[in-house]
Amino acid sequence: MKNILIIRINWMVKAMAWKQIANKICKHQLREPLIVSAIVFFATARDAHAYIDPGTGALIWQMLVAAFVGGLFFVRNISRRVMSWLDTLKGKSKEKGQ
Amino acid sequence: MLRNSFRDPEGRLLVSNGKVLRVVTRQGMRSFQSFLASPVAQSFVSDRRIVSTKVFGEPEADEVIEKEALRPFLNGMEVGAVVEHERVPFQSYPHEWPAELLFAAADLTLELAERLLTDRLGLKDATPFNVLFRGAEPVFIDVLSFEERHAGDPIWLPYGQFVRTFITPLLLHKYFGLFPNMFFLARREGLEPEDVYKLCGPVRRLLPPFLTLVSIPKWLGVTSYAARTDTYVKKKFTEPERATYILRYLFKRLRRLLMRLAPVAGQRSSWTGYMADMTHYTTDQFATKQSFVECALREFQPRSVLDVGCNSGMFSMLAAKCGARVVAIDSDPVVLGDLARAAWKDRLDILPLVVDLTRPTPAIGWQNAECPGFLERARGAFDAVFMLAVVHHMLVSERIPLEEIVDLTADLARDIVILEFVAPQDEMFRRLARGREYLYDGLTVESFEAAWRRRFEIVRSQHIEHTQRSLYLLRKTA
Numbered sequence: 001m002k003n004i005l006i007i008r009i010n011w012m013v014k015a016m017a018w019k020q021i022a023n024k025i026c027k028h029q030l031r032e033p034l035i036v037s038a039i040v041f042f043a044t045a046r047d048a049h050a051y052i053d054p055g056t057g058a059l060i061w062q063m064l065v066a067a068f069v070g071g072l073f074f075v076r077n078i079s080r081r082v083m084s085w086l087d088t089l090k091g092k093s094k095e096k097g098q
Numbered sequence: 099m100l101r102n103s104f105r106d107p108e109g110r111l112l113v114s115n116g117k118v119l120r121v122v123t124r125q126g127m128r129s130f131q132s133f134l135a136s137p138v139a140q141s142f143v144s145d146r147r148i149v150s151t152k153v154f155g156e157p158e159a160d161e162v163i164e165k166e167a168l169r170p171f172l173n174g175m176e177v178g179a180v181v182e183h184e185r186v187p188f189q190s191y192p193h194e195w196p197a198e199l200l201f202a203a204a205d206l207t208l209e210l211a212e213r214l215l216t217d218r219l220g221l222k223d224a225t226p227f228n229v230l231f232r233g234a235e236p237v238f239i240d241v242l243s244f245e246e247r248h249a250g251d252p253i254w255l256p257y258g259q260f261v262r263t264f265i266t267p268l269l270l271h272k273y274f275g276l277f278p279n280m281f282f283l284a285r286r287e288g289l290e291p292e293d294v295y296k297l298c299g300p301v302r303r304l305l306p307p308f309l310t311l312v313s314i315p316k317w318l319g320v321t322s323y324a325a326r327t328d329t330y331v332k333k334k335f336t337e338p339e340r341a342t343y344i345l346r347y348l349f350k351r352l353r354r355l356l357m358r359l360a361p362v363a364g365q366r367s368s369w370t371g372y373m374a375d376m377t378h379y380t381t382d383q384f385a386t387k388q389s390f391v392e393c394a395l396r397e398f399q400p401r402s403v404l405d406v407g408c409n410s411g412m413f414s415m416l417a418a419k420c421g422a423r424v425v426a427i428d429s430d431p432v433v434l435g436d437l438a439r440a441a442w443k444d445r446l447d448i449l450p451l452v453v454d455l456t457r458p459t460p461a462i463g464w465q466n467a468e469c470p471g472f473l474e475r476a477r478g479a480f481d482a483v484f485m486l487a488v489v490h491h492m493l494v495s496e497r498i499p500l501e502e503i504v505d506l507t508a509d510l511a512r513d514i515v516i517l518e519f520v521a522p523q524d525e526m527f528r529r530l531a532r533g534r535e536y537l538y539d540g541l542t543v544e545s546f547e548a549a550w551r552r553r554f555e556i557v558r559s560q561h562i563e564h565t566q567r568s569l570y571l572l573r574k575t576a
Contacts, residue, residue: 055258057291057319061310063334064318066252066344070336073343 104464109242110175114166120181121159121168126242127178133244136217147206148238149230152182186237187402188425188479191469192226192263193282194451194459196431197271197361198438199236200278203229204264204356206236211254212349215342220247224260225287233423233447234438250335252344260352261311263288268359269311270294273302277431279452283462291315307355363439367432373410383562387486388416390560390569391516395420398514400481406455407488411437411448414484418446422482429454455488455506456496476510483511487567490520493541494530500541500549508553508574515554517570519546524566543568552576 103111108126112119122130133139134153142148154162159180163169192200203226211221221243228240266289267278274297281289291312295303303313335341379387391413400422405414408426410433418424418441426448428434434450441448451472453459458472485507492498507515520527522538531538547556547570554572561568 055262055290057315057317058258058261059253059255060318060321060323061315062253062257062348065348069344069347070252070340073340 106242110171112166112168112171114168116185117166118183118185119162119166119168120183120241121163121172121175121177122179122181122242124176124178129245130179130181130242132217132219132246133241136214136219136244138213138217139219139244142210142213142238146232146235146237148210148241149186150184151241154180154182181241183239183241186230186232186239187423188231188449189470189475190231190449190451191282191459192267193279193286193462194453194472195226195231195278196434196438196450196452197268197278198435199231199234199450200226200264201268201356201360202231202234202236202438204260204268206238207260207264208349208352208356210238211256212346212353214244215247215345215349218247218249219244220254221245221256224256225263231449233418233449234441248335249338250341252334252336252341254345254348257348258315259288261315262290265311265352265355265359266291266294268356268361269307270297271361272359277452279431283459286462291319307358311355361435363436365432365435367430369409369428369430369433370436372433373412379562379565383565386560386562387518387569388412390571391416391484391486392420394514394516394571395422395482398482400513402480403482403484404476404480404510405484405486407485407491408437408450409433411440411450413486414448415440415444415446417482417484418448422447424448425476425480426450427453427455456492456498473506473509478509478512480510481512482514482516483507484516486516486518487520487526489517490524490527490530493538494527500546501552504549504553508576511574513574514557515570515572515574517550517572519543519568519570521566521568527566 103109106126107123108129109120109122112121134151139148143150156179159177162180162182163172163177192203195203206229207221207224211224214220222245223243228238228243229236230239231237267276267281270276270281270289271278285293294308294312295316298308298312302308336344395417399420400417403414403417403422403424405411405417405424405426408414408428409430411426414424414426414437424447426434426437428450429452431452434452437448437450440446441450453472458476461467461469461471461474463469489500489503492503493500521543522528522531522535522541527538528535550556550570550572553574553576555575557571557573559568559570
């Protein structure tokens with residue numbers, strides 16, 4: 001039921017959008033490319049869902065997590081370098097102290 | 099000949115003369131050789147957690163193919179090698195496993211994925227059909243599932259399949275009390291996030307673990323990124339160290355999740371209290387039954403036993419302790435789960451399966467031949483069959499005619515059958531019959547024995563004192 005409603009709304013929006021564009025063409029008013037492209041963007045139909053492998057969602061999530069964790073790795077590396085630099089400093093100051 | 103191996107271009111699995119032979123094509127030799135060369139993989143083989151491999155290289159491979167007449171099944175593939183695997187005694191499938199076995203298979207698969215990383219080896223897929231059971235111990239059977247990993251690849255492609263086929267069913271088991279055998283028949287590839295999403299209420303969807311396992315993949319699945327054809331093409335490589343770090347984090351997270359979903363003891367069903375609350379046997383009467391079975395086992399020493407309606411598995415354990423390989427079937431997954439735990443604890447060779455003998459698992463898959471049905475696998479596969487206090491269930495609840503029960507049992511057993519006859523006057527029988535006792539007026543001890551005598555001889559029988567039950571030891575004659 002919900003799907004039919006969405007499809008119908010989609011068609012209505014598309015029809016309205018094309019009507020608008022047709023009007024503007026007739027009246028030589030096609031000077032708002034931003035508005036036109038916005039109308040066309042929202043009026044375009046979505047892809048056929050049946051051909052999308054459902055596992056793709058899990059894969060995308062894994063890629064996002066991987067990117068995030070990769071960032072953590074980067075941060076961890078930097079913090080390790082900073083720590084070891086601090087340690088060498090401490091070492092030097094201890095030597096000087098003695 | 100096995101009809102379930104046709105998808106992989108790197109090889110084909112064939113069974114000939116009781117031998118399990120895998121033909122590896124030239125295309126698959128590279129991955130196969132990295133598997134043979136990997137110390138971690140070979141340690142799994144020596145631990146008997148990956149199936150054993152005996153490799154026949156180039157010249158011998160052709161000899162084996164000619165000897166076993168495998169050429170017609172090769173469809174012109176270029177042969178790289180032929181591998182002989184040990185035979186796993188009884189095949190079983192996820193739609194027959196209690197949740198505990200599915201968990202064990204998941205545990206093995208994840209451990210393989212984690213530990214093979216050190217040798218730069220990975221799994222191409224993560225599905226319960228790659229695992230069979232020896233008793234209650236899982237063994238990984240698809241050696242062509244291993245492939246070399248690129249050192250800088252931070253993505254584990256089978257993640258989605260692992261979640262779908264292992265994690266989601268265990269999730270439903272823990273949170274909704276559903277059993278894997280309920281839906282694996284209909285959904286062989288497991289459950290998609292979308293399916294589980296519908297089961298969750300609006301609050302549960304936002305709580306872990308459902309949020310990251312179910313809701314987010316579902317929401318991401320409808321974005322336009324999901325519709326792109328290059329999502330699955332491996333392109334984003336990073337430095338090896340970082341890739342390893344990312345992958346180890348992923349496996350650690352999955353491991354923690356899996357442990358959280360481990361099925362625990364203490365679940366209740368209508369059959370869990372059966373042995374403990376048993377009021378229809380006194381201790382003496384039960385001891386009679388036990389010693390009857392033990393004597394029969396000692397006399398005939400069956401190497402393989404099918405225990406029908408095993409419940410807590412008391413008699414399966416007796417048989418296993420006498421050295422038999424046991425397949426224990428029952429229609430209740432909860433008691434089978436407890437039996438799996440007992441088998442693990444005492445290291446007994448018992449394979450608990452959720453099978454109702456009156457409606458056994460059908461053959462499924464391509465041409466209904468990929469996964470043979472239970473009866474096809476079980477016929478003639480057992481030296482002994484136990485049907486203790488189960489025939490009256492089949493007669494009364496399922497209304498199977500006695501003659502047909504006799505014929506099926508004769509098909510399943512090679513040698514002996516241990517049977518318990520419950521007379522219509524018995525209280526349990528009357529409870530099942532529920533007012534329709536007139537249907538069983540003709541069922542007397544004599545008519546019962548006459549029916550079994552058609553295919554068996556009665557070696558000995560024993561009436562259990564003060565009950566309406568008798569035990570029979572039968573030997574197959576026809």
